[in-house]
Amino acid sequence: LSIPIVPGAVLLRGFANDIAQQLLGDLERVLASSPWRHMTTPGGFRMSVAMTNCGTLGWVSDRTGYRYDRVDPASGEPWPAMPATFLQLAAQAAAAAGFDRFVPDACLVNRYEAGARLSLHQDRDERDYAQPIVSASLGLPATFLFGGIRRADKSRRLSLAHGDVVVWGGPARLSHHGILPLKEGEHPLTGRCRINLTFRKAG
Numbered sequence: 001l002s003i004p005i006v007p008g009a010v011l012l013r014g015f016a017n018d019i020a021q022q023l024l025g026d027l028e029r030v031l032a033s034s035p036w037r038h039m040t041t042p043g044g045f046r047m048s049v050a051m052t053n054c055g056t057l058g059w060v061s062d063r064t065g066y067r068y069d070r071v072d073p074a075s076g077e078p079w080p081a082m083p084a085t086f087l088q089l090a091a092q093a094a095a096a097a098g099f100d101r102f103v104p105d106a107c108l109v110n111r112y113e114a115g116a117r118l119s120l121h122q123d124r125d126e127r128d129y130a131q132p133i134v135s136a137s138l139g140l141p142a143t144f145l146f147g148g149i150r151r152a153d154k155s156r157r158l159s160l161a162h163g164d165v166v167v168w169g170g171p172a173r174l175s176h177h178g179i180l181p182l183k184e185g186e187h188p189l190t191g192r193c194r195i196n197l198t199f200r201k202a203g
C-alpha cells in the first residue's frame with residue numbers, strides 16, 4: 001500500500017511488518033557494540049531521543065556541531081556494520097518509490113520514550129541531496145510533522161505506525177520535519193518505546 005504524501009515522498013504502510021522481528025534482533029547486535037546514548041546539541045542541550053548508528057558512517061551531534069563520523073565517539077571504534085536485513089529493506093523501499101540502486105552507508109537509529117520529541121528540522125548534513133532518505137518506524141506510533149522547504153511553511157501531521165516506511169526524495173528531500181512528543185503506550189515488540197531506522201547515503 002503506497003500513499004503519496006507530497007511530491008517526492010511516499011508512505012509504504014506496513015512495508016516492514018513481516019521483517020520487524022528480524023530488524024529488532026539485528027538491532028540488538030548493533031546495540032551490543034554501540035549502545036543507546038543521548039547526544040548533546042551544539043547549543044548544549046541533551047536530546048530527548050536516544051540514538052545509535054550502524055554502517056560506515058554515523059550521525060553525531062556534540063558541542064562542536066553535527067557531522068557524520070566513521071567512529072563511534074563513545075567506543076572510539078568504527079560503528080557496527082549495517083545488517084543485511086537493514087540494507088535490503090532500505091533498497092527495496094527505495095525501489096518501490098522509484099529510486100533504483102539505493103545503497104545507504106549510514107543508518108541512524110532513534111529511540112523515543114514517552115515525551116521524547118524531535119523539533120522541526122531539515123536533514124542537510126549529507127553530501128548529495130539527490131539521494132533519498134528511507135525511514136522505518138517500529139513499535140509505538142508517533143505523530144510526524146512535515147512542512148515545506150522554508151521553516152515557516154505550513155506543516156501537516158501524519159501518524160506513523162509500526163512497520164510503516166517512508167521514502168523522502170526529490171522535491172521533498174529538504175522539507176522540514178519533526179516528531180511530536182511520544183505518547184505513553186506499550187507495544188508487544190518494543191515495549192514502551194518507538195524505534196526509527198533512518199537510512200541515508202551520507203558520504
Ligand code: MD3
Pocket residue numbers: 108110118123133135166168172173174175176177178179196198
Ligand atoms: C523528511 N527522524 O533522524 S524519520 C532524523 O522518526 C529524523 O526519528 C524522524 O527526522 C524519526 O533526522 C523522522 C522521517 C524522515 C527522515 C528524514 C527526512 C523524514 C524526512 C528528510 C527529509 C524530509
Ligand code: FE
Pocket residue numbers: 121122123177
Ligand atoms: Fe530528520
